[in-house]
Amino acid sequence: MQLQKQLQADQACIEAALAQYAARWPDHGPLREAMTYSLMAGGKRIRPVLTLAVCRLFGGRAEDALPFACGLEMVHTYSLIHDDLPCMDDDDFRRGKPTNHKVYGQANAVLAGDALLTAAFSVLASAPLPAERVCRAVTVLAQAAGPAGMVGGQVLDLLGEGKALREEEVIQIEALKTGCMIEAAARLGAIAAGSTPEQEEAAAAYARSIGLAFQIRDDVLDVTGDAQTLGKPIGSDQSREKSTFVALKGLAACEDWIDQLTEQAIESLSPYPEADFLCALARFLAGRSK
Amino acid sequence: MQLQKQLQADQACIEAALAQYAARWPDHGPLREAMTYSLMAGGKRIRPVLTLAVCRLFGGRAEDALPFACGLEMVHTYSLIHDDLPCMDDDDFRRGKPTNHKVYGQANAVLAGDALLTAAFSVLASAPLPAERVCRAVTVLAQAAGPAGMVGGQVLDLLGEGKALREEEVIQIEALKTGCMIEAAARLGAIAAGSTPEQEEAAAAYARSIGLAFQIRDDVLDVTGDAQTLGKPIGSDQSREKSTFVALKGLAACEDWIDQLTEQAIESLSPYPEADFLCALARFLAGRSK
Numbered sequence: 339m340q341l342q343k344q345l346q347a348d349q350a351c352i353e354a355a356l357a358q359y360a361a362r363w364p365d366h367g368p369l370r371e372a373m374t375y376s377l378m379a380g381g382k383r384i385r386p387v388l389t390l391a392v393c394r395l396f397g398g399r400a401e402d403a404l405p406f407a408c409g410l411e412m413v414h415t416y417s418l419i420h421d422d423l424p425c426m427d428d429d430d431f432r433r434g435k436p437t438n439h440k441v442y443g444q445a446n447a448v449l450a451g452d453a454l455l456t457a458a459f460s461v462l463a464s465a466p467l468p469a470e471r472v473c474r475a476v477t478v479l480a481q482a483a484g485p486a487g488m489v490g491g492q493v494l495d496l497l498g499e500g501k502a503l504r505e506e507e508v509i510q511i512e513a514l515k516t517g518c519m520i521e522a523a524a525r526l527g528a529i530a531a532g533s534t535p536e537q538e539e540a541a542a543a544y545a546r547s548i549g550l551a552f553q554i555r556d557d558v559l560d561v562t563g564d565a566q567t568l569g570k571p572i573g574s575d576q577s578r579e580k581s582t583f584v585a586l587k588g589l590a591a592c593e594d595w596i597d598q599l600t601e602q603a604i605e606s607l608s609p610y611p612e613a614d615f616l617c618a619l620a621r622f623l624a625g626r627s628k
Numbered sequence: 629m630q631l632q633k634q635l636q637a638d639q640a641c642i643e644a645a646l647a648q649y650a651a652r653w654p655d656h657g658p659l660r661e662a663m664t665y666s667l668m669a670g671g672k673r674i675r676p677v678l679t680l681a682v683c684r685l686f687g688g689r690a691e692d693a694l695p696f697a698c699g700l701e702m703v704h705t706y707s708l709i710h711d712d713l714p715c716m717d718d719d720d721f722r723r724g725k726p727t728n729h730k731v732y733g734q735a736n737a738v739l740a741g742d743a744l745l746t747a748a749f750s751v752l753a754s755a756p757l758p759a760e761r762v763c764r765a766v767t768v769l770a771q772a773a774g775p776a777g778m779v780g781g782q783v784l785d786l787l788g789e790g791k792a793l794r795e796e797e798v799i800q801i802e803a804l805k806t807g808c809m810i811e812a813a814a815r816l817g818a819i820a821a822g823s824t825p826e827q828e829e830a831a832a833a834y835a836r837s838i839g840l841a842f843q844i845r846d847d848v849l850d851v852t853g854d855a856q857t858l859g860k861p862i863g864s865d866q867s868r869e870k871s872t873f874v875a876l877k878g879l880a881a882c883e884d885w886i887d888q889l890t891e892q893a894i895e896s897l898s899p900y901p902e903a904d905f906l907c908a909l910a911r912f913l914a915g916r917s918k
Contacts, residue, residue, distance in 0.1 A: 425738060
């Protein structure tokens, strides 16, 4: 199957590149080990795969986009480490392994997260691309991950705990907490390829749709019992009292919504006949049972 | 006095710019307030002052270096917030005010730090300078603040707690934890000005000398009872059991060492006759009684 083959190739490429970056970090106490423990803990690498795929779609070389893809994955990883901390979601396990602070202690987990977030920008800036593209990538990633994006969503999520939120509020929180980074993954691919603004916006629209579909699917899986931690973003702890899409709309309406969003995602790329992989990826993510 | 006048002008300019950046952050729950609380909590702004001064020395316009100066100060501020957390130094007060987590809670303090670190790179990337310079600034700041710099030093510092460290070890920890960011402050000014490599290296050498002198002065002040928190870097809690320069060498030898380092700093800038302000700043920092 074409999708699986390309997906596996991209995943392997990303794993290898991440391992290379990790090997270059200096050996100060347990820091490199703590950073690497979470960075190399598996996951489907959906975000960096998206970066490579969008870069290819718009005529770029996937290897030129690798530093962007890996930097973004480091930011995603730091967010998981900090989210698992006792003062946040207080999780003991992630992807079947003890969480970072369970292994290295809270202080080192905070610092490993800080170091991954910081190193991500070194990695971005090392991309073999024109400086203008690298600068835009730094801006896009920092805005998606910062107070107007992921961290902002996390604060709102904490604030909403135990409250009955309206649908728009849940959508806003998910869009900030998870959607912004998925959109950034697509934009970074477009930027690496030197795409036109129209191309970048099409990729961003695709990513917004699959990002929301992905979150709804997560909520559905939590309820239907197939829950797992496929790159689940910050704030995904089921033990916390929170408003979910399923609680708000019911399972059947969520399934319809996922279908609609997936079609929207595919429609966003209709001007680009070579978007087969991204269309198949959207359908795959929408239907994933694990 | 010329030094004080320029220092105050630069400090005012930095305060105003930081306040402007803070005003633009979105209003998600307590996030902006928590970020701003620590960012605008005073301090002498020595690092960003250095950036502006080095930029001017090499013929740049200080206002062009402001985004670099402010981004670096945001990174410094995040490090203070995280360092004060209960799992780190567990400090209740900083610069006479309750620490961030005392006011906003631990989760928000972690996230406010994360947001400041992330926003710093947006701010850097917004500098009205050629993209090549901005990219280099991103690399320099990320490396100084990351696993090979400040965070690495913090991990080593935690690891060394309660142990009797050798002089080289204390120097290494201080160089990573504080020195790297002070050196980066000088480099960012040189980069903003479009300096030659020789000019940048001279500024970096100056900064390394004043950075170490500054740390020794902090240790001396801790002992002589004049301790205060003039931009004291992470890991500066006196209550922790740690090896200090004073404990290792004695007060008199520390005073001599500060003098030597200050002369070295000034010597580094001898090819540049217009370095009066930086020379006066080095003497001022070396002799500061508060």
